[in-house]
Amino acid sequence: MGHVRLTxxxxxxxxxQRRPWRSFCLIFAVLLFSFxxxxxxxxxxxxxxxxxxxxxxxxxxxxxxxxxxxxxIDSILLSGKPSNFYLPADTLERLSRFEGIERMSxxxxxxxxxxxxxxxxxxxxGIDFDSxxxxxxxxxxxxxxxxxxxELIVGYRVTGEPGDKIKFFGKELTVVGxxxxxxxxxDAAVFLNRPTIAMLAKEAxxxxxxxxxxxxxxxxxxxxxxxxxxxxxxxxREMNSALNGDxxxxxxxxxxxxxxxxxxxxxxxxxxxxxxxxxxLALVVIAxxxxxxxxxxxxxxxxxxxxxxxxxxxxxxxxTEAFLVSLYGASLGVALGAAAVAAGSPFVxxxxxxxxxxxxxxxxxxxALGAAAxxxxxxxxxxxxSAVRAAKSAISDAMREA
Amino acid sequence: xxxxxxxxxxxxxxxRGGTPFFAVDHASLExxxxxxVNIIGRSGSGKSTLLNIAAxxxxxxxxxxxxxxxxxxxxxxxELSRIRNxxxxxxxxxxxxxxxxxxxxxxxLPFCLYPxxxxxxxxxxxxxxxxxxxxxxxxxPGELSGGELRRVLIARALINRPQIVIADExxxxxxxxxxxxxxxxxxxxxxxxxxxxxxxxxxxxxxxGKRVYTMSEGRLAEGNRLAP
Numbered sequence: 001m002g003h004v005r006l007t008x009x010x011x012x013x014x015x016x017q018r019r020p021w022r023s024f025c026l027i028f029a030v031l032l033f034s035f036x037x038x039x040x041x042x043x044x045x046x047x048x049x050x051x052x053x054x055x056x057x058x059x060x061x062x063x064x065x066x067x068x069x070x071x072x073i074d075s076i077l078l079s080g081k082p083s084n085f086y087l088p089a090d091t092l093e094r095l096s097r098f099e100g101i102e103r104m105s106x107x108x109x110x111x112x113x114x115x116x117x118x119x120x121x122x123x124x125x126g127i128d129f130d131s132x133x134x135x136x137x138x139x140x141x142x143x144x145x146x147x148x149x150x151e152l153i154v155g156y157r158v159t160g161e162p163g164d165k166i167k168f169f170g171k172e173l174t175v176v177g178x179x180x181x182x183x184x185x186x187d188a189a190v191f192l193n194r195p196t197i198a199m200l201a202k203e204a205x206x207x208x209x210x211x212x213x214x215x216x217x218x219x220x221x222x223x224x225x226x227x228x229x230x231x232x233x234x235x236x237r238e239m240n241s242a243l244n245g246d247x248x249x250x251x252x253x254x255x256x257x258x259x260x261x262x263x264x265x266x267x268x269x270x271x272x273x274x275x276x277x278x279x280x281l282a283l284v285v286i287a288x289x290x291x292x293x294x295x296x297x298x299x300x301x302x303x304x305x306x307x308x309x310x311x312x313x314x315x316x317x318x319x320t321e322a323f324l325v326s327l328y329g330a331s332l333g334v335a336l337g338a339a340a341v342a343a344g345s346p347f348v349x350x351x352x353x354x355x356x357x358x359x360x361x362x363x364x365x366x367x368a369l370g371a372a373a374x375x376x377x378x379x380x381x382x383x384x385x386s387a388v389r390a391a392k393s394a395i396s397d398a399m400r401e402a
Numbered sequence: 403x404x405x406x407x408x409x410x411x412x413x414x415x416x417x418r419g420g421t422p423f424f425a426v427d428h429a430s431l432e433x434x435x436x437x438x439v440n441i442i443g444r445s446g447s448g449k450s451t452l453l454n455i456a457a458x459x460x461x462x463x464x465x466x467x468x469x470x471x472x473x474x475x476x477x478x479x480x481e482l483s484r485i486r487n488x489x490x491x492x493x494x495x496x497x498x499x500x501x502x503x504x505x506x507x508x509x510x511l512p513f514c515l516y517p518x519x520x521x522x523x524x525x526x527x528x529x530x531x532x533x534x535x536x537x538x539x540x541x542x543p544g545e546l547s548g549g550e551l552r553r554v555l556i557a558r559a560l561i562n563r564p565q566i567v568i569a570d571e572x573x574x575x576x577x578x579x580x581x582x583x584x585x586x587x588x589x590x591x592x593x594x595x596x597x598x599x600x601x602x603x604x605x606x607x608x609x610x611g612k613r614v615y616t617m618s619e620g621r622l623a624e625g626n627r628l629a630p
Binding site: 310 | 450451454457459460479480483484486487488492494495498499500501502503507510511512514515516542558
């Protein structure tokens, strides 16, 4: 003979199971809200972390690029789109005449090909180890030595583990490290020293004619760090008025960050507005569904009261059901939100053309718990009004209604 | 011997179209332990209102109601609910089982609403067996016939061993045979010592009771005043 335990939770569970369509509608309403809340929060936070990371990673106050290439620089910084462009040979020398520069470091770009010569198409970035202040701090902290010839570091999203061999232009190179995620184009780039990139350009000559093969000292960009107190906007302006006619263009790095921050603000407000709308909608829909559900069961409520359930017990029973429905919806919504974020973040980066950096695990877990808690509270608040109303009905009136 | 249920000069006043009227008009009633009282009356005579007051579900406008010497008036909702749960086995009109619980769970429901000593599940099965519906323990209420369901509801009313069982039109929607089965079940219960107060408009139910009252326009009078 089986033993039966009939707690408020068991009664609520039975009610949910035995009324599948009504339960589905309620769970779905909560699910939609928690999905949007979690995915929206992660999206907003990832974009803002991406922008912050970009500002920190860029580390440079002014960037020098060939004139006419400045519109392309954001696609390199943001998506790591493979590109080849080079500055005039005397750029470094001409830049050194400007006062206010604390450090400057040249970088040489080489785009690999989608062909049998190369493991994959990617942006190769040749860094100058004597002057670099972007990648070197990471190397000092992790690799604790210089990048030797024939070695490379891969960005966060580039295939290859330390010790692996990767082939570019028929030449095998050794992976010695992987950069942390930046949410920028650096994640899709490969870093080498400048002699190695010049050597690769020579190898590339077998397939395509390349200016870097003839002159290994060519540089693509110069990252400039200004002395404390120097105005990057003013310095970039002065450089442009002096050098622009010679094919050299100075950009103040904040320009990217500022324009990204502006776009980010718009997106964030859109996401927040959408979430507020969804919250109101969810509150109304869940409240309506609970009101309908409890009105439909008014006689049941009356019977429970007649059997001895007090008003507070009846409210607790209704809220237990609302809690379980909201818990199912919230958990499913957060799980689906997590799956959507994992699957959709590359598309979001591409579509919004903004840096995207997923928060760390503890933050993600906190966001998931927060979204679930907010959904639970929404479900409970929406049910509370109907539950109190149902419990306040006169027992005889409630039971008269079949 | 002190009555199980005592209603003294009960009035219940409502307003209809702005005009006050008495649904129950100075009604008094005493039900002795082991008694079997039938209240008959036409629809709208006020018998269900009186029953709701007797069951602690509706406060009277004036008068006093007592169950086992404990006043039902002037108590808060929690106290009154506990009295209903422990002291009164109420059988509402119609199919009043919870459709989402099995027959056994429906019977156990009043037992589980508050902490009670004993084996509620075992006693619920015993009651189902006593009313000949033990094989339906795991069925859903919607799968039962009217007569079967009514016997389940009687079992539910008895789960907390109440001082009195109060039934509102227990045979209202049953056929002749089911009506007879249910009334015989009540008679047997009473023979075993259970106190019963039943409201019905079915005059055939009267042959199973010990005392009869007639309700008419809110007034309660002893005897069958509806007889031709």
